[in-house]
Amino acid sequence: xxxxxxxxxxxxxxxxxxxxxxxxxxxxxxxxxxxxxxxxxxxxxxxxxxxxxxxxxxxxxxxxxxxxxxxxxxxxxxxxxxxxxxxxxxxxxxxxxxxxxxxxxxxxxxxxxxxxxxxxxxxxxxxxxxxxxxxxxxxxxxxxxxxxxxxxxxxxxxxxxxxxxxxxxxxxxxxxxxxxxxxxxxxxxxxxxxxxxxxxxxxxxxxxxxxxxxxxxxxxxxxxxxxxxxxxxxxxxxxxxxxxxxxxxxxxxxxxxxxxxxxxxxxxxxxxxxxxxxxxxxxxxxxxxxxxxxxxxxxxxxxxxxxxxxxxxxxxxxxxxxxxxxxxxxxxxxxxxxxxxxxxxxxxxxxxxxxxxxxxxxxxxxxxxxxxxxxxxxxxxxxxxxxxxxxxxxxxxxxxxxxxxxxxxxxxxxxxxxxxxxxxxxxxxxxxxxxxxxxxxx
Numbered sequence: 001x002x003x004x005x006x007x008x009x010x011x012x013x014x015x016x017x018x019x020x021x022x023x024x025x026x027x028x029x030x031x032x033x034x035x036x037x038x039x040x041x042x043x044x045x046x047x048x049x050x051x052x053x054x055x056x057x058x059x060x061x062x063x064x065x066x067x068x069x070x071x072x073x074x075x076x077x078x079x080x081x082x083x084x085x086x087x088x089x090x091x092x093x094x095x096x097x098x099x100x101x102x103x104x105x106x107x108x109x110x111x112x113x114x115x116x117x118x119x120x121x122x123x124x125x126x127x128x129x130x131x132x133x134x135x136x137x138x139x140x141x142x143x144x145x146x147x148x149x150x151x152x153x154x155x156x157x158x159x160x161x162x163x164x165x166x167x168x169x170x171x172x173x174x175x176x177x178x179x180x181x182x183x184x185x186x187x188x189x190x191x192x193x194x195x196x197x198x199x200x201x202x203x204x205x206x207x208x209x210x211x212x213x214x215x216x217x218x219x220x221x222x223x224x225x226x227x228x229x230x231x232x233x234x235x236x237x238x239x240x241x242x243x244x245x246x247x248x249x250x251x252x253x254x255x256x257x258x259x260x261x262x263x264x265x266x267x268x269x270x271x272x273x274x275x276x277x278x279x280x281x282x283x284x285x286x287x288x289x290x291x292x293x294x295x296x297x298x299x300x301x302x303x304x305x306x307x308x309x310x311x312x313x314x315x316x317x318x319x320x321x322x323x324x325x326x327x328x329x330x331x332x333x334x335x336x337x338x339x340x341x342x343x344x345x346x347x348x349x350x351x352x353x354x355x356x357x358x359x360x361x362x363x364x365x366x367x368x369x370x371x372x373x374x375x376x377x378x379x380x381x382x383x384x385x386x387x388x389x390x391x392x393x394x395x396x397x398x399x400x401x402x403x404x405x406x407x408x409x410x411x412x413x414x415x416x417x418x419x420x421x422x423x424x425x426x427x428x429x430x431x432x433x434x435x436x437x438x439x440x441x442x
Contacts, residue, residue: 021100022051022066023109038116040086056084065097066110092117134176137320140310141439146302153300154180161297162275164304167354170275174233183271186230189223194236201244202260212261224268231271238276238289245290252296307349312407314345321360331369339375343382345404403438
């Protein structure tokens with residue numbers, strides 16, 4: 001049975017997507033109800049007009065979808081562009097475009113279906129802006145302050161000194177600093193100063209001449225020489241032997257060094273990013289770390305807070321880690337249960353993000369594909385009774401529980417304060433005060 005034109009129009013009008021057709025001159029000759037609803041234009045306002053004058057999209061002039069399908073004869077799917085709707089706002093859309101043919105199989109124009117994807121774009125932008133910076137996951141106030149600092153120093157070549165407990169992500173911060181620096185396209189050399197004995201560390205950093213010691217069978221350039229013009233990351237710098245600290249101080253002050261076993265003075269231009277997890281005050285006091293070197297390195301200090309001081313970062317970290325394991329293990333474990341999330345937020349995380357990743361990998365492996373992680377899949381140390389701070393301490397039980405409850409509700413509402421206030425049954429101003437009180441906003 002062949003459908004009449006009116007029936008076809010009714011069917012097209014009933015679908016949610018916007019649909020319009022144009023003739024070979026690109027004048028609109030059909031505009032469905034979905035297109036009216038999405039754009040705000042009425043059919044009678046646009047019929048007979050050039051589509052580019054209605055939607056005013058850059059692609060209308062530079063890369064017209066209908067022109068593409070007319071030229072190629074191939075349909076276009078999920079083409080992303082912007083249309084101007086009646087309120088003159090640029091709205092992101094995805095469209096499909098096809099050629100229209102008559103009974104003689106001759107092209108008579110084109111048909112376009114489109115949908116508004118502004119909410120999807122907003123969600124992607126919100127997730128990207130609030131949880132990730134240069135590959136670092138975090139939405140807490142403390143981490144956002146670090147991200148802001150990295151942006152502020154992006155044009156600088158000054159030394160940076162990163163402090164933080166083991167597992168907090170000091171190398172990720174160093175990576176972000178290097179990527180945002182003027183030296184981003186130059187060499188980026190990394191070395192862990194704690195894994196080499198003193199004689200080998202000197203060779204690794206500054207190189208050696210042939211015959212300088214038993215195994216020195218060839219001349220060898222060190223890390224500083226290789227990094228010339230770029231950046232070097234000295235991890236665990238406070239565990240460097242004192243003699244090496246003297247040589248490092250010279251490089252920072254003068255930009256010069258000699259290879260081991262060689263008297264030729266070499267000059268380098270290297271930015272130094274250093275990191276440590278030791279107690280610097282104690283190291284300075286007991287003399288294991290030179291004070292003059294510390295001041296040379298500590299031009300731009302960055303201190304990464306431990307995970308236990310920023311529980312609001314745990315939710316985005318959990319989601320990010322589960323996505324990573326889904327790729328590694330080729331199975332889907334989409335989330336953790338609410339009870340598991342409570343346990344993760346209340347745990348102290350002495351090993352910080354590295355420990356969180358290990359715990360989640362243990363639970364991920366034990367959880368069947370398609371299911372969420374439940375309490376029984378966690379390591380015993382996580383599901384043992386939680387030690388609460390006694391009431392009367394600086395931040396007691398009520399403080400912690402109300403702060404965690406706020407974080408839960410904000411997460412459920414994607415940090416939309418208006419919706420969160422409605423769920424809590426309080427005014428938006430009251431919610432704002434609570435967020436300030438608990439350090440969840442600036």
